[in-house]
Amino acid sequence: MSAISSTPRTSRAPRPHLSSVGWLLVVFVSSAIALFALLYWLTSSYLLHEVDERLRGEVAEFQSIGRTEAVASIDALSRRDVANSRPYGVFDTNGSWLAGNIEHLPPEKYRTPFDYTQARTERRGRVTVHYRGIIVPTTSGLRIVVGHSIDEILVFDRTLVKTLCAGLALTIALAVVCGAALNMMSNRRIRAISKSSREIMSGQLDRRLPTRGTNHDLDRLVSIVNTMLDEIERLVGEVRGVCAGIAHDLRTPMTHLRGGLERVRRRSGTVEDYADSIDTAIGQSDMVLTRFTALLRIAEIEAGGRRASFGWISLDTVLRDVVELYEPLADHRGLSMKIHAPTPVEIVGDVDLLFGAIENLLDNALKFTPSGGAVTLEVRHDGGFPVLQVTDTGPGIDIDERKAVLRPFYRCRGAQADVTAGHGLGLSLVAAIARMHGADFEIHDNRPGCRMLLRFVGD
């Protein structure tokens, strides 16, 4: 039986788009560029700002200076500036030169720093020197210009740009290499995962997606999927078991039924013979129907969660009713039945289904306990949870079979030849009812015998 028969749909060609690593790269590189630009802008504007502040401070002193005093001090200042790095100039109202080492009055706005250049003859030839300057009109009607060479700042600027560009290039190169490596690694993992997925889809349900045992995102996802696959494998296995179980279990009564009908057809006896054979046939078909009903009931219980039929029920009362129903059977088998229900125990549930669960547990216990044995039924509170327990003095269930007995149609190895064995659905039904009631179904050793208990731990 193939549970997963559909072939995977061929995915349409995906639109070309950046992988997550690509996007990360773009974001990283653009933020590196922005950071470097900001660094450059802040540094260079800080240095210029310092120069401007000095210029403003200096011209503020000249603002109210007298005419002759101005010419004299500018002349003295410019004489001291041998390197021509801090030139001064004083000009008349009409712009004619009066003193200083600035020869022309620059056509600029007053009191606002500006850039200008001046050619200068040095030993190595004529060079253009860059200056920052400011003009201030004095109260005496003069125009005083103060300059400051910014060549050093410009050199520093160029060095800064070079350094930043080199750093940026290195960063981008590193990012691209790392991104490509990451991309390759994740692609390789995805390829490995998709390969395993295809194998699983092709029917190898025992395969699992590869993990590395790290706490990586992909690893955590893979372990979730693997847990899901475990559950799917279990369910598919169960379905397979049920199908095989149904086929195997129904073949026997159907064969008997067919054989009986065929025999009476061949012999063609009296009306009584026919009536008798029909009765036998009805009995055998009833057996088949009973199994189907039980199977359907399990399916129906497993399909739903909490139902409208749920209400507060007294577990000890239901227990007493079941025991009362089974008293004649226990007497007949020579078994003693004891109830231990010291305090009332109430739970929320479906009274009919719980009756069914207890009935199946008790039926199971009575069936497998040899004559002279004892079956004890108990309800109590254990660790704050209501607990229902059925113990017997029968052969018990091997530890490796305790899970398997909950599967439909599973029969214990020891019970295989036993004619008293039931339809193999009783404990599956109990398990389904337990799940529906949020109860744990536990099977323990009773030494000798078996101890089955339902622990109603809630949803």
Add this chain to the structure above:
Amino acid sequence: LASDLPQPIVRSIGRKHRVLVVEDDRNAALEVTAALEDYGFAVEHVSSGHDGLLRAMGGEFDAVVLDRMLPDIDGLSILATLRNIGMRTPVLILSALAAVDERVRGLRAGGDDYVTKPFDGLELTARLNVLLRRHSSAAAPSMLSVGDLTLDASTHLVQRAGQTVELKPREYSLLEFMMRHAGQVVTRTLLFESVWNYHFNAQTNVIDMHIGHLRRKVSLNGRMSAMIHTVRNVGYILNAAD
């Protein structure tokens, strides 16, 4: 087989009970009609919820067998309408929905019983008989007698030919139910549901043992006739004479 089941048919001498069957599925309708007619009911069949509601409101039927899922009106709506206008006719809901919830819903909507498809003809008839009996005798008689077996429901005293029969409480309930339906076949499921009041397919061999004990006590340990007979593959019947 014929010798096993004459009683339900014999019982139908006199006025036949009229049953309305509301069922849209042709095959299911034929099956229900055949089963009910075999056991002495006068059956009328309609296949739509609309007709069913109209006919049922006429009040000329002793019981209604109502399909849960009909093409036009939902079976439960029909039931609710009938109950709202004060119709107390017993209604047996017939449904393919086997879920535990469905039965509860059906009974809450005012249904008297709930049978899931596919059903057994005898089971259906037996249940319908129980409904009719319950409905016709609202005040159940406290003295029951079948042949030389008497049961006093007020004192729980059971006597066979003047001799007191000691019964356990559950055996008493079983006997009372069987005596109230004397001459009718009662199925194991019906007995279990009515006497133990749980709706679960009990292991039938357990019921057989209870009946066995009851039968032994009623026959005064075999000194008198058994009265309670097993109908093979079906259930039991209590008869006055053998």
